[in-house]
Amino acid sequence: ELKVEQNPLFLSMQEGKNYTIYCNYSTTSDRLYWYRQDPGKSLESLFVLLSNGAVKQEGRLMASLDTKARLSTLHITAAVHDLSATYFCAVDIATGNQFYFGTGTSLTVIP
Amino acid sequence: DADVTQTPRNRITKTGKRIMLECSQTKGHDRMYWYRQDPGLGLRLIYYSFDVKDINKGEISDGYSVSRQAQAKFSLSLESAIPNQTALYFCATSDWGRGTQYFGPGTRLLVL
Numbered sequence: 023e024l025k026v027e028q029n030p031l032f033l034s035m036q037e038g039k040n041y042t043i044y045c046n047y048s049t050t051s052d053r054l055y056w057y058r059q060d061p062g063k064s065l066e067s068l069f070v071l072l073s074n075g076a077v078k079q080e081g082r083l084m085a086s087l088d089t090k091a092r093l094s095t096l097h098i099t100a101a102v103h104d105l106s107a108t109y110f111c112a113v114d115i116a117t118g119n120q121f122y123f124g125t126g127t128s129l130t131v132i133p
Numbered sequence: 134d135a136d137v138t139q140t141p142r143n144r145i146t147k148t149g150k151r152i153m154l155e156c157s158q159t160k161g162h163d164r165m166y167w168y169r170q171d172p173g174l175g176l177r178l179i180y181y182s183f184d185v186k187d188i189n190k191g192e193i194s195d196g197y198s199v200s201r202q203a204q205a206k207f208s209l210s211l212e213s214a215i216p217n218q219t220a221l222y223f224c225a226t227s228d229w230g231r232g233t234q235y236f237g238p239g240t241r242l243l244v245l
Binding site for chain 2: 026053055057065070110112120121123126
């Protein structure tokens with residue numbers, strides 16, 4: 023059974039600070055995805071990482087993938103309140119295109 | 134208009150009742166998915182479909198069934214609802230190439 027673990031589960035940080043969210047997964051996967059969910063809302067795609075060493079950046083968020091370590095990181099630079107949300111990573115099993123989600127990291131950015 | 138729509142958005146039902154959640158999409162994607170979200174558990178895959186004739190069980194399919202009526206429509210049924218099926222249900226679609234999933238707005242289901 024594929025397991026996808028995120029840490030931390032909860033993160034409270036001050037505006038302007040940097041932090042990293044980690045996503046570990048337990049089996050080989052071709053692709054890793056990051057999603058954002060605002061309270062009471064649906065999920066929105068942030069990044070798709072398609073190969074080892076892939077790095078994607080959008081604004082204050084940067085995601086990277088190390089397939090050998092089975093690890094992805096989501097780095098937040100100089101956090102702002104608008105980044106408060108729950109962030110999910112998801113892994114795609116190559117053979118079946120099934121997606122397995124992490125439990126999510128609830129981020130609160132304090133002014 | 135939204136690319137992925139779900140109806141109803143909220144539903145309260147009683148134990149033992151049969152209910153159907155519907156999903157429609159205008160993205161032209163072949164692949165469609167049903168997930169449930171529970172606090173602290175993330176999203177778990179219930180069923181997925183790669184085309185009208187291809188239906189597959191996901192991680193937690195017991196107690197659920199699905200129907201792919203057309204490329205654009207994928208319905209989830211609870212034949213006899215039970216309280217632990219109370220959750221937020223999401224439909225999603227994806228394109229074959231990149232695999233990014235596009236989610237509907239969700240259906241909040243309460244089983245009493």
